Amino acid sequence: MxxxxxxxxxxxxxxxxxxIAAPFVLYPIVxxxxxxxxxxxxxxxxxxxxxxxxxxxxAAYFGLGGYVAGYLVESLGLTPEVGIIAGALAGAALxxxxxxxxxxxxxxxFAMITLALAQIIYFFAVQLTDFTGxxxxxxxxxxxxxxxxxxxxxxxxIYVVVAVIFLAAFLFVYRVVHxxxxxxxxxxxxxxxxxxxxxxxxxNYKWVIFILAATLAGIAGxxxxxxxxxxxxxxxxxxVSGLVVLMVLLGGIGTIFGPIIGALIVxxxxxxxxxxxxxxxxxxxxIFMICVLVFRRGIIGELAYRLRAEL
Amino acid sequence: xxxxxxxxxxxxxxxxxxxxxxxxxxxxxxxSIHALIGPNGAGxxxxxxxxxxxxxxxxxxxxxxxxxxxxxxxxxxxxxxxxRSFQISAVFGHLTAAENIRIALQRKRGRSFDFWRxxxxxxxxxxxxxxxxxxVGLADAAATPAAELSYGRKRALEIATTLALxxxxxxxxxxxxxxxxxxxxxxxxxxxxIRAGRSILMVEHNLSVVSGLxxxxxxLTRGRILAEGDYxxxxxxxxxxxAYLGTDYA
Numbered sequence: 001m002x003x004x005x006x007x008x009x010x011x012x013x014x015x016x017x018x019x020i021a022a023p024f025v026l027y028p029i030v031x032x033x034x035x036x037x038x039x040x041x042x043x044x045x046x047x048x049x050x051x052x053x054x055x056x057x058x059a060a061y062f063g064l065g066g067y068v069a070g071y072l073v074e075s076l077g078l079t080p081e082v083g084i085i086a087g088a089l090a091g092a093a094l095x096x097x098x099x100x101x102x103x104x105x106x107x108x109x110f111a112m113i114t115l116a117l118a119q120i121i122y123f124f125a126v127q128l129t130d131f132t133g134x135x136x137x138x139x140x141x142x143x144x145x146x147x148x149x150x151x152x153x154x155x156x157x158i159y160v161v162v163a164v165i166f167l168a169a170f171l172f173v174y175r176v177v178h179x180x181x182x183x184x185x186x187x188x189x190x191x192x193x194x195x196x197x198x199x200x201x202x203x204n205y206k207w208v209i210f211i212l213a214a215t216l217a218g219i220a221g222x223x224x225x226x227x228x229x230x231x232x233x234x235x236x237x238x239x240v241s242g243l244v245v246l247m248v249l250l251g252g253i254g255t256i257f258g259p260i261i262g263a264l265i266v267x268x269x270x271x272x273x274x275x276x277x278x279x280x281x282x283x284x285x286x287i288f289m290i291c292v293l294v295f296r297r298g299i300i301g302e303l304a305y306r307l308r309a310e311l
Numbered sequence: 312x313x314x315x316x317x318x319x320x321x322x323x324x325x326x327x328x329x330x331x332x333x334x335x336x337x338x339x340x341x342x343s344i345h346a347l348i349g350p351n352g353a354g355x356x357x358x359x360x361x362x363x364x365x366x367x368x369x370x371x372x373x374x375x376x377x378x379x380x381x382x383x384x385x386x387x388x389x390x391x392x393x394x395r396s397f398q399i400s401a402v403f404g405h406l407t408a409a410e411n412i413r414i415a416l417q418r419k420r421g422r423s424f425d426f427w428r429x430x431x432x433x434x435x436x437x438x439x440x441x442x443x444x445x446x447v448g449l450a451d452a453a454a455t456p457a458a459e460l461s462y463g464r465k466r467a468l469e470i471a472t473t474l475a476l477x478x479x480x481x482x483x484x485x486x487x488x489x490x491x492x493x494x495x496x497x498x499x500x501x502x503x504x505i506r507a508g509r510s511i512l513m514v515e516h517n518l519s520v521v522s523g524l525x526x527x528x529x530x531l532t533r534g535r536i537l538a539e540g541d542y543x544x545x546x547x548x549x550x551x552x553x554a555y556l557g558t559d560y561a
Contacts (some may be wrong), residue, residue: 164350180417180433181426187414197363198476201390221417239344256434 004174007309011257015170019163023302028155034260034267035166041247041259042173048245049254050185051206053103054110057118058244060098061091061214062072063236064121070133070138070231080144080152080299084165085223090118092211093174094121099210103203118241129182141225143264158227165223169216176212184210220291243259246288252301257311280310316341316480316510317362317393322371323375324357324534332355332534336487339480339527344502344511346521348545349531351552358531363395364388376479380467381550390418392479398488400465404458406470407551411457412440415475432469437446447471447501463494467501474505483513487520490557499523522546530554553555 004012022031038062040062047053065087073083125132132138143152152158176182188195188202196202225231234240247266249257264293266284273280295302315338322335332354339345347355348428360366362373364385372381382389389395397546403411416436417423419516444450452460452474457468466486473481486502487495499520502511506524515521528545530537538548 006424069461094545133407136388175429176426178430179426179428180420180430181424181428182432183406183410183417183430184423186406187411190403190405191401193365194397194403195414196385197365197389197395197401198396198415199386201384201386205424212426 004129005064005310007307007311008174011311015257015260016167019167022075023156023159028159030267030271032155032159032162032227033224034264035162036220036227036258036269037244037247038263039166039169039223039264040217040220041244042169042215043220043260044244045215045253045255046173046176046249047213047249050182050189051209051242052189053106053210054209054245055102055114055213056238056241056245057098057114057121057215058116059236060121061094061217061239062221062224062240062244063125063220063231064094065091066225066231066235067125067132067138067221068218069222069224072225073144073306074138074141080146080161080226083226084219087222088215088219091221091285092215095214095217096207099207103207103210115238116271117242118236118238121125122236122238125233132233133229135233138233139223139230139232141229141231143226143229152226155232160282162223162227165219168220170256170260173216177256180209182206188242190225203206245282246284248292248298250298251264252298252304252311253263255298255304255311256299258298258300261309265299315339316376317512318374318375319362320372322358322361322373323369324354324361324366325369329355330534332361332368335531335536337362337473337529337536339510341510341524342410344506344513344524346528347514347531348516348518348521348528349537350532353531354534355531356484357397357534359514360480363393363482367488383384389476392476393443394473394478394480396484396486398470398484399431400462400469402457402460402465402468402472404551405456407454407456408444408460409437409440409453411468412443412472412475413437415472416440418476422469435458443475444468446474446504448497463490463497466490466494467499470498470505471499478509480510480512483511483514483515485514487515487517495520520524550558 015139021057024287044058047055068090069083069087069294072086073080098117102110105113126134143158146161183202185205188205203280243266247262250265251262269284273283297305300311317339318549319335319337322332335358347358361368364383370521372379375393403414413433413436416439417433441453444453447470449467451462452499460468487498502524528542529539530545532554537554538545538551
């Protein structure tokens, strides 16, 4: 089905079962947060894994998606699906512009440009208080009614929506990687000059990947704003950009299940380590270092390597 | 005189005051094999990179099939049928040998930004990919990741990938560099087989390869053309002998 291998199909089946069972076992809000961050991380993983570009500014698209969705639903009273779609489009539009500005650079230069551009968005978020609420953020975003019909006030109701978006995003990313386009992108990652010499404009392919990553970040941000009912400055700050990179690294760069596991671990840490206050950051830092030093492939990456399978 | 497929005039490249290539006038005839030789540092690879647009010339013009391509980008000239190989074997290591060739074949689809489509649409290129692999003696390696192939076989794969674009003019950058004697013979035989209906420009160190294959040879030293002609003419040229072996032999 969908071109998934046996291992991947098994993984996907487990994923679906877990997504269905989770809200009855765990606190649904936390699981939804995991799924939102997983969508965000899957996009970032596209950028890091398939074209090898480390962006330190992914929070810009995530945050913008959240603000746009939050504003449209809270201030203009639009329905949640409109908010999320608008968030996705806002992410895509910003990614198109910022991608164009940054994609010609590589390695640390690319990382610095993405960081600088994201900071611009952060400061806009601080200043444009009419739109973002500044330091207060957008409070009390109503979940409203999906398609103006189905009320999403109950956690389980919105859970179904988030789960559908999450699984669709997963299959979408899988398809991108296993498309004719994805094949060219792999070639560019392996040997860019050679791909160019065969007639491929490498920069344009990276740009499309960048836009896709920004779009997924926008969807993730918009969905998260709907779930939490608030959108704050912290969603657009550098720490979120760092967090999503951590998720990808923990799970395993370039793996298809890695970002989900990474998001799960990071969100679970934030939630269960919350009593330790500021120490969460220190613990995250320690885990990040251990991950880089000990198992560089990440959790799923290591598993895939052991099983000699693509996961 | 036969028609020229590629012609340069006054081609020069300066790197911060150092003239790597100066005033090079090359004329490659259609359906010929033209070799570019010269001692280390003669500017062969720079010249090559200028022709394939990986470097922009400081001065001079390049005409391909009568059209000025001096200001075009590398991907654009590849689309016109001027395709290069690389000195360091350039394959896509994580892709299988067959997929490597498919990358070249699928370019003809034109619209390759379709990230929403399944890669199953690429299956129609499998037959042609296997034919090409068979041609270069890699039929058994179709499903092997390119990174795992031996050096000589990587070069063969690279040539097959270049051929997949059906180039009008192939530019081979030291096709036999670093190869074992057996691999060299294989590549020479391969180039001999694929030359029909194509023009080839190659940079080469191995003189036995050059003597056996090329119709015309251009010798470069210090970025300038020293001599040009068929193998006999060039091999007997006193300047060439001096450049290669030193003044005592001349």
